[in-house]
Structure formats: C-alpha cells, structure tokens
C-alpha cells in the first residue's frame with residue numbers, strides 16, 4: 001500500500017498506460033473545473049472509447065483505486081489538496097452524434113451541450129433549446145438532470161447507455177433513469193453514462209436557433225459569466241429561490257478571501273481572485289447559517305465536492 005499523496009503507485013501507472021495513451025500524473029484539477037479551483041489528481045486519463053472506460057473501471061476495482069468521472073467540471077468543487085485516485089475525464093474523444101429516423105438523436109456522453117444543441121437545431125428539431133447555454137457535457141447533464149428556462153433532460157430523453165461498477169454495459173429507459181430535480185439513478189448507483197438518446201418534435205431551424213440565441217442572451221444579462229464559478233451553488237429550496245434568500249439575508253457581495261457571493265446574481269458563488277476550495281466551503285457554510293437563521297430554510301449545495309480540502 002502506498003503512502004497517501006506522497007509517491008505514486010508505479011505499477012498502477014504501468015497498468016494505466018497499457019489501457020490508454022492519455023495518462024497524466026499530478027494533474028492540476030483547477031485546469032479542468034469552471035471554478036478554476038482544485039489541487040492535483042494523482043492520476044488523470046481521457047479515455048478514447050467505451051472499452052477504455054470499461055477497462056479503467058475494472059482496473060480501479062481490481063486495485064481498489066478510488067476513481068471519479070469528470071465531464072466538463074462545471075458543477076464540481078475539487079479540494080485544494082487534490083484527489084487521491086484516478087480522474088476519468090470523458091470529453092471530446094467520446095462525442096459522436098448520430099441522427100436516425102423519427103427525429104431520434106443519439107449522442108456519446110462527452111459531447112458539449114452547446115454543440116449538441118446547435119446540431120439538433122440545425123435539423124429544425126425543437127425540445128433541446130434549454131440546454132444550449134449550459135456549460136457541460138451530455139454525461140454530466142444526464143447525471144444531474146440538468147435544466148434551465150423551464151426545460152430539463154427528463155423532458156426529451158428516451159434512454160441512456162450506462163456501465164455499472166462491475167463493468168456491465170446496458171441501456172436504461174427514461175423511467176429507469178429516475179430523473180428528479182438535479183438527481184438521477186446514475187448518481188445513486190454510481191453508473192457511468194456512455195451515451196443517451198433523445199426524441200424531438202419537428203420545428204423550423206431559424207426559430208430554434210433564435211430561441212437558443214435568446215436564452216444565451218438572457219444568461220449573459222443575468223449571470224456573472226465573467227467570473228469562474230460552478231453555476232448555481234445551491235439547489236432551489238421548495239417554494240423559494242436560493243438567490244433571493246441569499247440577497248434578502250444581506251449577503252450580496254459577501255466575500256471570504258478570493259471567493260464572493262456574486263453581486264450580479266446571489267445564487268452564484270464566484271471566484272474573483274484566485275480563491276481556494278476551503279474558502280468556497282467556508283462561504284457556503286456561512287451562507288447556509290445566515291439564511292437558516294433568518295428564514296428557517298436549509299440551502300443544499302448543488303455543486304458536487306470531491307478530494308481533500
């Protein structure tokens with residue numbers, strides 16, 4: 001057994017290199033999160049095929065090595081001391097999109113939502129416009145049941161191809177995915193999404209593209225996109241808006257170190273000056289404490305957290 005965080009496991013590295021040509025060591029996670037925060041991951045791989053994903057998974061199981069699936073890192077806070085284990089980033093290597101009969105679209109998990117939304121719009125299909133401005137991969141979006149402006153993944157997905165912890169690959173129907181507000185069976189069972197299929201209605205290409213442009217404009221007006229963040233920091237509490245509660249608690253612009261409650265949209269915690277994961281945690285706790293004290297509402301973080309803080 002190696003000493004945690006000090007030296008890397010050379011045998012494990014050799015095994016990784018047998019599976020993938022894209023192995024990195026001590027990779028700074030701040031390079032892979034939209035928060036621009038996060039220390040080094042011991043091992044980091046970008047698989048090029050589903051089979052590679054499967055082999056990596058089986059290797060980690062065999063070696064009892066912790067692993068974590070990363071998409072675009074847009075809903076993720078990684079600790080300042082990094083992650084002890086393997087990060088498997090599923091991105092552009094697995095991003096093929098296929099169009100078939102009856103307006104069915106099947107996409108691999110690493111495709112960016114913005115690109116997928118435009119490809120779907122080019123066909124004149126309607127139903128995915130809501131996703132055009134969400135800065136993540138399809139895999140992250142299915143896992144989180146991402147949504148915006150009244151739409152969510154749940155509304156248009158037909159099925160998803162997944163892999164379980166034992167390496168079995170199978171397809172889950174929309175019902176089996178158990179999609180709820182920012183949750184799914186993927187999170188509950190630690191599955192990995194490999195691909196997903198959707199079905200849309202036919203519309204006019206220009207109308208669909210215009211809607212995407214309009215929603216993106218609304219985002220630019222409302223959201224602090226000029227600062228690194230992980231989007232809405234808290235889930236929407238039943239019957240309230242997190243941003244309004246935080247604003248009403250007098251926390252607009254509240255700052256700890258380089259981390260701040262956005263002045264533009266209080267639902268966003270932004271990294272204004274080389275902030276740390278520890279500062280994000282401290283700020284989240286303070287916001288939770290003050291909002292609970294004043295309104296009796298518990299704010300639950302939407303952003304996922306991994307690693308050593």
Ligand SMILES: Cc1cc2nc3c(=O)[nH]c(=O)nc-3n(C[C@H](O)[C@H](O)[C@H](O)COP(=O)(O)OP(=O)(O)OC[C@H]3O[C@@H](n4cnc5c(N)ncnc54)[C@H](O)[C@@H]3O)c2cc1C
Pocket residue numbers: 034068069070071072073074075076090109133134135136137138139140141142143144145146147148186191192193194223225229230231232304
């Ligand atoms: C400026 C900004 C605006 C945002 N606006 C929205 C919004 O309007 N609506 C919204 O819902 N979200 C929003 N988000 C949050 C984020 O973009 C979404 O949650 C997105 O779907 C996450 O995708 P990702 O690829 O970045 O996932 P990551 O952040 O990389 O991962 C998120 C979670 O999904 C898991 N995961 C990722 N890929 C897979 C896979 N293939 N299989 C299994 N698990 C996987 C990860 O392990 C992790 O638990 C916003 C974020 C930012 C920075």
